[in-house]
Amino acid sequence: MTRVLILGGSGRIGSNVAADIVAHTQAQITVTGRNPIGAHGVASLPTLVSEKLGSQVQFQVLDLADREVLRDAIAACDLVIHCAGPFHYRDAQVLKTCIEVGVNYLDVSDHPSFTRKALDFRDEAAAAGVTAIINTGIFPGISNSMVRQGVEQLDETERIHLSYLVSGSGGAGITVMRTTFLGLQSPFKAWINGQWQIIKPYSARETIEFPAPYGRIGVYWFDMPEAFTLPDTFPVKTVITKFGTVPDFYNYLTWSVAHWWPSSWLNNPKVIEFLARVSHRMTDVSDRFTGIGVAIRSEVNGYKDDQPASYCSTLVHENTAVAAGYGTGTLAELLLAGKLKKPGVWPVEQALSTDLFEQTMQSRGIKIHHEWLKK
Structure with a gap:
């Protein structure tokens, strides 16, 4: 049984990533958050996660600042997906830990400063046989x-x-x-x-x-x-x-x-x-x-x-967050199935072939319109 850890997975983007993985794989998923209480204090996040995503998904309280707990959580899974933004404030500790314990990595990062920090680990990831794909989503x-x-x-x-x-x-x-x-x-x-x-x-x-x-x-x-x-x-x-x-x-x-x-x-x-x-x-x-x-x-x-x-x-x-979930979920599906393996740290366009991209978009009903523009 493959296991996926989604850091920040109780947020809007992270929960949509989890939903896509549930729909397209049999992986057991752990989503994390710093607080088990729901946004409005009405229900606990473990309850909300279970109701929305089903028994394939469980919730874990985890603070990224707790390096020891973070490392243990990463070591217990096959794939880590980092959705805990904003990434302006993040270092590359999650990626670094994934490389150290040999776990593949995805993130939904969207800021150049974080991208540069992540790319600095390309050689280390390649040497460790870890595939890390950054800037995924929509x-x-x-x-x-x-x-x-x-x-x-x-x-x-x-x-x-x-x-x-x-x-x-x-x-x-x-x-x-x-x-x-x-x-x-x-x-x-x-x-x-x-x-x-x-x-x-x-x-x-x-x-x-x-x-x-x-x-x-x-x-x-x-x-x-x-x-x-x-x-x-x-x-x-x-x-x-x-x-x-x-x-x-x-x-x-x-x-x-x-x-x-x-x-x-x-x-x-x-x-x-x-x-x-x-x-x-x-x-x-x-x-x-x-x-x-x-x-x-x-x-x-x-x-x-x-x-x-x-x-x-x-x-x-019609829904930006759902589409972002597709963008990351497709890559998770490919990595878990062994269809995508490229040790190192890569932006999406350097890691994903057009053939695989088109196949996974079609499986999710995403239609991309193409045309040659007249000069």
């Missing part, structure tokens, strides 16, 4: 594999443009809100025209045509790990990563925070927490009207048969 995650699909259609790739759109909260918890505002703290580097350039977060609004039901929506520069893993993976001159929300009103609020608020405020944890909680309350209301879906648009530009060509892929799902 974006980054499924989005990276959509890019790989596009790149493989071209003979030569010059430019990658990724646009992400989330309705309201996306069905995720307050941690995702914290992540959004933490992403506004500092300028970041983007790969543009063959060189690294400094970009201000939530700048350069661009109107993108997303599939129904969204249509034309504004997106903005946002600091994402794929902004530097994609140039490392593919020989491209430009990688653009932009993000927006529905309703558009939230975009303007976020833009004003990024451009008008003093940096000292944005670097204050109390201010970030305030913004996250206010935003979460707002989306509790707006979610009723906008839904909690996600849309991804990947456009890859280059050459095919010596002619300029553009390949566009789009995906829409």
Whole structure:
């Protein structure tokens, strides 16, 4: 019997990862949290987990700061999935421990600082025979594999443009809100025209045509790990990563925070927490009207048969958190079945073949639309 440990598994993203693994494997799953009491104190988390996910899943109280308990929990399983964000604040101790005890690893990390920390362990993971895949989920995650699909259609790739759109909260918890505002703290580097350039977060609004039901929506520069893993993976001159929300009103609020608020405020944890909680309350209301879906648009530009060509892929799902669960759950399924083995530390696009990606998306009913764009 294979065993999976999901750190932070009682949260919105982690519980959807667990649900996907339950649906597609026979693994015994342990989800963890720091507190056994439910968010509103109405029921214990062990009870809520059992009611939602069934007997295949159990709950364990675990604080990542308790290194000894963490190590014992990791050593008792076959796969660890790290869902305990925000990853801005995390070190790579979980990954390091997995390497030391020889356990495969996935995470839903979404911040470049953590990605760089994880990639530093590539050689150690390879030597230990541990497959570690980072930045899984919906974006980054499924989005990276959509890019790989596009790149493989071209003979030569010059430019990658990724646009992400989330309705309201996306069905995720307050941690995702914290992540959004933490992403506004500092300028970041983007790969543009063959060189690294400094970009201000939530700048350069661009109107993108997303599939129904969204249509034309504004997106903005946002600091994402794929902004530097994609140039490392593919020989491209430009990688653009932009993000927006529905309703558009939230975009303007976020833009004003990024451009008008003093940096000292944005670097204050109390201010970030305030913004996250206010935003979460707002989306509790707006979610009723906008839904909690996600849309991804990947456009890859280059050459095919010596002619300029553009390949566009789009995906829409009604629930962002569920889609994130699919992105990570598919990789867990493949690792547990022995269909994916690549010792080292890898972003998704460097570890997952397009064939396997397409098979697992089809098994979950995820439809990705592809088209060649006319010049």
